Amino acid sequence: MGRLKFRMARKKILATSGLFAMGSMLLLPIFLALPALAGGGGGSAAGGPPPDVVAAQKAKAEAEGASAEEEKVEVGRDVYYKIEGPVVGGPAPKTEDSETFYPRYNFESRVLLWVANQQHLYYGSFVLAVPIFCMCIEFAGMVSKDKAMAKKYDQLAHDFIKISLTAYSLTAILGGILIFTFLTLYPAFFGYLSSIFRPVMHIYALMFVAESGCLYIYYYGWDKMTHGVMKWIHLSMSVVLNVIGTVLMFLANSWIAFMMSPAGIDEQGRYLGNIWHVLHTALWNPLNVHRILGNMAFGGGVVAAYAAYRFLSSKTDEERAHYDWMGYIAMSLGVAFLIPLPFAGYWLMREVYAYRQQMGITLMGGLLAWLFIIQATMIGILFLTTNYYLWQALGRMTGGERFQRYIKYLVFILVVGLLVFITPHTIVMSPAELKAMGGQQHPVLGNYGVMSAKNGGINAIIMTTVLSFIWYQRGNRVPAVKWARLGNTFMICFFTVAQLNNVWLAVYGYFIPANVRIGLSVPQVAGTLSCLFFMTPLNLAMLKGARQLGPIKWGKISPRSQYALIMLATAFTWMMGLMGYIRSSVRLFWHVNEVMRDNSPWAYTHTIGFAANIISFNVLFFWISILFVFWLGTLGMKSPVTAAAKEPVAGAPVPQPAAGH
Amino acid sequence: MTWLKLVEGYMPMQMISELAICILVFALLNYTLKRAGMGIPTFWAGILVWAFIQVYLKYRIYPPIPFSVRAIYGTVSACGVFMWVSGSEAAWQEFRRPIINVLDAVSPFHKAIRVVSLVVIPLLIGGFAYKSFLPSFEEPIELRTVHPAPPATTKVHGKTFVLQTSQNPYRVNPEGKYDQEFSNAATVVQDMGRLMKDVKDPKYNPWDPNAEGYIKYVREGGEIFFQNCHFCHGDNLNGRGLWAYAFNPIPANFTDAGTIAQLQETFVFWRVSQGGIGLPPEGFPWASVMPPWKEHLTTDEIWKVVMFEYWHTGYYPRTWD
Incomplete structure (x- = not known):
């Protein structure tokens, strides 16, 4: 008994330390990217040249027989940090529309690059997100007390990484295609970019090798490292893998952030010798945070779609049960990262406005504003689809029908929130309609078209999603704690007050100065996050020892729910393509904003219709290719149900993949 | 109904x-x-x-x-x-x-x-x-950009203004310092009537003979507005001036929450000074016939008229702090 207790305690300590180590390692790249380091790190980071540059300059001076003091180093002023540094690079090339600067096929080079870039990004995001899921799921399996569940989780994580392995090769191939496209179609621009990022590019390549090594050890060591310390080492491998993956992504982000908001160079584009300044531009960190969350949501969506596809093509109830469960887990992980995504996006936009006001206005009020309306529509679709899936999932639980009768009220809030959220500020209308309206501004729509109302709209939608999730958690359970009535009343009051506060602030925003209005988003978001972070744990506390109304009937869910998952994934994919296009085209006619001008014949903004067609093509291409990857994955895969039947675990309810949520 | x-x-x-x-x-x-x-x-x-x-x-x-x-x-x-x-x-x-x-x-x-x-x-x-294939005689739809992205700087009467950092020199407190909070407190009540907070108090009534500082500049801006702008933008600044319907689209309605209320004061200064003809090319079609007012007004007059527009509508210019 004492030994068992000791074992349990040891397991708990191991689990806690493992969790802590995982958390710290995952946060490592963020610590590394802290703004405080921008000015620190010794002389080199404070604006002076790094030691290697100084040494090189000294050596050169000595070789020429002149003293270091006599050496005159040309000094340039950083366009962003506004400090001086020695010029150690050439100026940005001044290109012109010719075959020398822009070699071309008989086709628009920009579109070729767009497609190559987007496909690489899709796969890159997928292979960065899936190992993080694997890590979480494997960890959940390791700390699970239920042995059957633990095995199921472990199998699920293994299945995930198997899919990711094929996608990983494809990512590398697409990366190669992307570099060749850059080199052959935009040699001057790519040459300039690589002259600035030379050391970073080498580190990037080395990190890629390390990532591959970790991934292969992680995957091929799965069956060898199954118990005890070895299992923990295996899990640690996934942590290392994810840290490397995250750093890789941050490095790649620094290139696009540099193109949008250059730093570390003077106004001619000459490198000033401080690589940290080049990396740490105004938009790097907001992009990092936004992208990591976006990748996770996207990865969850793709895996959920895979599960939905397998569910719909399943021949047996057991298979359906397994893929229903898999789809649910992937969807939950995806949505968990979707919820903070709008807030990360808000931060990114705030930083864009702070960096260049005209860039912000081009994005949200000017030339690209309609694309933002499409983006808002896609965000709305994501949240509506998530709600729909949760309502459908209530159908597989005895007692779920208690909540389904109230769906219509949630639908109303969601629809009104979405209508406000997607109302355009710049309305498309014929001149006749313009005359009938009496001007560009509509007294109703004009109010929905601005940020104050839109913040209210999206927060109402997110709060409703949280409520749907709480209903789902309660689907087949009735709280049995003594304070259940009090808890329910508190929850109802909390949600009501949060919604009223949200609406009130959205209206109040019209009557106060803009800088105060921007600040109002804080209490609005705080209300929404409070619903998420206080009400969900409260609900779980209330469900401790809850009365069960019946089991979850995995697999007994409507096919519509699975189409919802596919819709969710498609919307994620489309939105990623759209946002990538928006982010890139906000530079307008600049390769590197305000430093290197794009003088190719394609330095204009595409029409919305053309852009939408290319985005749709990218989405279609990705889904066709990933279906091929899925199919490849199934070739060597045993049926999860058959595998479970062959290796029975004592006490495992065979046909049911999971007993809890 | x-x-x-x-x-x-x-x-x-x-x-x-x-x-x-x-x-x-x-x-x-x-x-x-x-x-x-x-x-x-x-x-x-x-x-x-x-x-x-x-x-x-x-x-x-x-x-x-x-x-x-x-x-x-x-x-x-x-x-x-x-x-x-x-x-x-x-x-x-x-x-x-x-x-x-x-x-x-x-x-x-x-x-x-x-x-x-x-x-x-x-x-x-x-x-x-x-x-859908039948030929139509209706004018085609124009996807017009209402808020064009401004340039980083604008040049008026030989002086360059940085739009992100410039300030209205007349939005000042009694000590003569730029003070938006002070001016915000003295705008009209933002309501349908758009009434002055206290018509008898020279702090709030621009037409009071004792009005000084900010509120006096508002009056001067108002005079410029009614001499030059109200023909199109209307007595009530709602875009329904005498000549408004000669244009398509009709002039901007400043009382709408989606126009000047969303913009920095320097943005409005840029739009007024450069007019329709000075708009950047990337946002075509502009469909704005507003004259470049820098050709007709001094820099100070433009700042004052912009300030009057905010005062009269009860809106506050956008700031980023």
């Missing part, structure tokens, strides 16, 4: 509230009918709710909502209705029953509907397709 007015300033919330009340009444009515065994079938209830929303948006809201926005609203409300009728398996089965009955032709009546549908639906689609 003239007996129930849409009240200016409250229209957005009024529209949502009216829709909520109507749908709530419908839900209650249907619930009562269901209790009496005469509930409206889900199929018809769904269609009824959707149709009601479309009729409401088309005929209740004025000025009329352009088709593009009604199309968006129609699609979203159709999605909402679908989510409602298929939210639970029982509701979905009930909803699709009439459709399946028609497809299966379970009775002669259903068979007749199926036959009619098979003829009418292709004809309708063909009709729409034919109509």
Whole structure:
């Protein structure tokens, strides 16, 4: 008994330390990217040249027989940090529309690059997100007390990484295609970019090798490292893998952030010798945070779609049960990262406005504003689809029908929130309609078209999603704690007050100065996050020892729910393509904003219709290719149900993949 | 529906509230009918709710909502209705029953509907397709950018102004320092009447002979406005001036929450000084005939008139702190 207790305690300590180590390692790249380091790190980071540059300059001076003091180093002023540094690079090339600067096929080079870039990004995001899921799921399996569940989780994580392995090769191939496209179609621009990022590019390549090594050890060591310390080492491998993956992504982000908001160079584009300044531009960190969350949501969506596809093509109830469960887990992980995504996006936009006001206005009020309306529509679709899936999932639980009768009220809030959220500020209308309206501004729509109302709209939608999730958690359970009535009343009051506060602030925003209005988003978001972070744990506390109304009937869910998952994934994919296009085209006619001008014949903004067609093509291409990857994955895969039947675990309810949520 | 007015300033919330009340009444009515065994079938209830929303948006809201926005609203409300009728398996089965009955032709009546549908639906689609190909004499739709992205700097009378950091030199407190909070406190009450806070107090009334500092500059801006701008932008700054309807689109309505209330004061300064002709090329078509006022007014006069526009509408210029 004492030994068992000791074992349990040891397991708990191991689990806690493992969790802590995982958390710290995952946060490592963020610590590394802290703004405080921008000015620190010794002389080199404070604006002076790094030691290697100084040494090189000294050596050169000595070789020429002149003293270091006599050496005159040309000094340039950083366009962003506004400090001086020695010029150690050439100026940005001044290109012109010719075959020398822009070699071309008989086709628009920009579109070729767009497609190559987007496909690489899709796969890159997928292979960065899936190992993080694997890590979480494997960890959940390791700390699970239920042995059957633990095995199921472990199998699920293994299945995930198997899919990711094929996608990983494809990512590398697409990366190669992307570099060749850059080199052959935009040699001057790519040459300039690589002259600035030379050391970073080498580190990037080395990190890629390390990532591959970790991934292969992680995957091929799965069956060898199954118990005890070895299992923990295996899990640690996934942590290392994810840290490397995250750093890789941050490095790649620094290139696009540099193109949008250059730093570390003077106004001619000459490198000033401080690589940290080049990396740490105004938009790097907001992009990092936004992208990591976006990748996770996207990865969850793709895996959920895979599960939905397998569910719909399943021949047996057991298979359906397994893929229903898999789809649910992937969807939950995806949505968990979707919820903070709008807030990360808000931060990114705030930083864009702070960096260049005209860039912000081009994005949200000017030339690209309609694309933002499409983006808002896609965000709305994501949240509506998530709600729909949760309502459908209530159908597989005895007692779920208690909540389904109230769906219509949630639908109303969601629809009104979405209508406000997607109302355009710049309305498309014929001149006749313009005359009938009496001007560009509509007294109703004009109010929905601005940020104050839109913040209210999206927060109402997110709060409703949280409520749907709480209903789902309660689907087949009735709280049995003594304070259940009090808890329910508190929850109802909390949600009501949060919604009223949200609406009130959205209206109040019209009557106060803009800088105060921007600040109002804080209490609005705080209300929404409070619903998420206080009400969900409260609900779980209330469900401790809850009365069960019946089991979850995995697999007994409507096919519509699975189409919802596919819709969710498609919307994620489309939105990623759209946002990538928006982010890139906000530079307008600049390769590197305000430093290197794009003088190719394609330095204009595409029409919305053309852009939408290319985005749709990218989405279609990705889904066709990933279906091929899925199919490849199934070739060597045993049926999860058959595998479970062959290796029975004592006490495992065979046909049911999971007993809890 | 003239007996129930849409009240200016409250229209957005009024529209949502009216829709909520109507749908709530419908839900209650249907619930009562269901209790009496005469509930409206889900199929018809769904269609009824959707149709009601479309009729409401088309005929209740004025000025009329352009088709593009009604199309968006129609699609979203159709999605909402679908989510409602298929939210639970029982509701979905009930909803699709009439459709399946028609497809299966379970009775002669259903068979007749199926036959009619098979003829009418292709004809309708063909009709729409034919109509869409017919030549039209309507002016084409222009996707106009209302808020053009401003340049980083603008040059007026030989002086360069950085739009992100410049400040209105007349928005000052009694000590002569730039003070937006001070000027915010002295604007008109932002209401339909747009009244001065205290007409007898020279701190709030620009036309008081003792008005000094900020409020005096507002009066000077007002004088410039009524000498130059009100012909197009209107006495009440709502874009309904004497000449307004000579232009398409008509001039900007400053009282709308979507115009100057969303902008930095320097943005308005740039727009006024450079006019329609000075707008950047990437946002074409501009469709603005406003003259470049730097050709007719001094820099100080432009700052003052901009300040008057904010004072009169009761809005505050956007700031980023």
